[in-house]
């Protein structure tokens with residue numbers, strides 16, 4: 001009970017910090033490029049209007065950047081204090097590369113950022129433009145390693161567990177960085193930033209148009225943002241499809257939760273809209289026979305196609321994953337019969353026992369017993385974490401949260417296609433300034449909270465969906481957590497809730513003030 | 521030397537002539553860093569393995585947690 005409380009509080013604390021951090025990151029990732037496009041127009045045309053426009057958005061970029069700076073550091077504090085077993089276990093992955101990236105980002109930012117803001121009248125136009133581009137590229141590069149690290153937790157490749165140190169050591173750097181999950185996640189996350197920033201520019205510009213202020217700045221900005229937005233959205237949706245395929249291969253339980261799929265099938269349909277039945281439960285429980293949905297509209301065969309690239313491929317549901325016994329082809333193309341939860345748990349226990357035996361043998365100086373224990377550990381290591389899972393239901397993430405977050409993300413993705421198309425058509429046809437079409441400007445403004453909800457939903461799918469694992473199949477949350485007092489975690493959780501709310505109020509008020517001022 | 525002086529002047533003048541928005545943002549950033557490192561880090565986020573002096577001790581502590 002105490003452990004459950006500790007794990008839950010630590011997760012809430014981490015989720016709150018990560019979500020707060022992710023309020024700022026995507027706008028930084030995307031707005032940098034939008035500013036760079038605008039400044040490029042300035043350098044190419046020499047038109048002072050573009051300089052003024054660039055400077056206006058740069059101001060908002062600075063506000064967002066300053067508010068986001070260092071919010072990620074708190075996550076590192078939490079790793080060390082609340083998730084110490086985990087931070088030790090992951091070893092190299094959070095080590096040198098993350099530090100190098102941090103130092104690189106610091107120098108990049110302190111140089112090019114300074115030129116961007118201090119250098120307008122001090123360096124040549126071209127040098128200034130180069131700095132703006134490098135700032136945009138630099139901020140995107142500083143997202144690389146942390147996303148690789150996150151991907152490794154979802155799909156741990158290229159590392160080996162050392163039973164002497166209880167750390168993972170990188171054996172294949174290339175496998176870690178070129179993991180299909182990492183590449184896809186990077187592209188999906190950064191293009192999410194581009195779409196979010198495009199909607200931000202559209203929303204702010206729409207507000208100006210409603211107020212009949214800064215009309216030229218607003219309209220030209222809408223042109224840049226809607227085109228950049230729709231191109232980025234195409235990549236975002238393409239990589240979203242890639243993400244779902246990867247999830248099907250490396251985290252099938254997450255996919256089952258995303259779709260509320262309890263019993264798998266060939267020709268599995270994809271739920272377009274649906275309401276889950278709250279009484280539905282997994283096999284062996286009271287609600288096992290209930291229908292999973294109260295209401296749903298589905299596309300036939302689509303889930304099979306998404307998950308296996310074949311319209312009649314078998315997609316396992318939550319119950320299948322617990323019971324095992326079906327044929328499964330993993331991301332590397334190996335086909336095998338999936339073990340049941342009970343079998344995986346037995347292998348996990350064999351691995352953990354072997355780790356204990358290894359330690360005993362080491363203390364006794366018995367090299368033969370050490371070698372034997374190490375062999376057993378290696379053989380069963382893929383399921384190491386199952387030792388800590390008590391019941392099959394502990395393997396199942398929060399299905400409603402993951403299901404609704406996934407469907408909100410996808411539905412909003414579709415909505416943004418419409419939004420960008422409408423803005424492109426109405427702007428190029430000069431309809432955007434007509435009083436008859438104010439509804440579009442309001443739609444643009446309402447889309448701003450929606451794009452933030454969409455972006456946060458994406459991370460809810462990725463992170464809640466992989467529960468109970470901090471590292472897929474290797475380390476569940478209850479083994480990853482530190483033995484700290486739940487009361488202490490609750491205290492910091494409350495401090496964060498207050499601090500973050502206060503900071504957000506400050507950020508939004510500074511941002512609104514700067515928007516109201518307009519271009520200067 | 522001349523180059524260094526120019527770089528110094530670039531930053532010095534940049535900070536000196538900064539807009540009031542720039543100043544506000546710096547205050548927010550510094551305040552935030554202070555809260556994080558001088559308050560949260562010191563009083564609330566002591567690394568759980570801080571009592572272990574060497575890496576070997578840390579490994580041992582984690583192994584014990586994993587096999588218990």
Ligand code: HEM
Pocket residue numbers: 154184185186188189192195196236237239240241243244247254409410411412413414416451454455456457458459461462463465
């Ligand atoms: C429309 C089609 C889309 C599909 C099929 C899709 C699919 C997915 C999937 C399966 C994940 C989980 C990946 C994982 O667990 O590794 C994910 C994550 C995410 N999605 Fe989407 N997505 C779509 C659109 C969007 C849109 C429109 C946004 C935001 C504007 C967005 C933002 C995110 C973010 C921020 C994440 C977390 C980072 C990651 O895991 O890549 N997605 N998406």
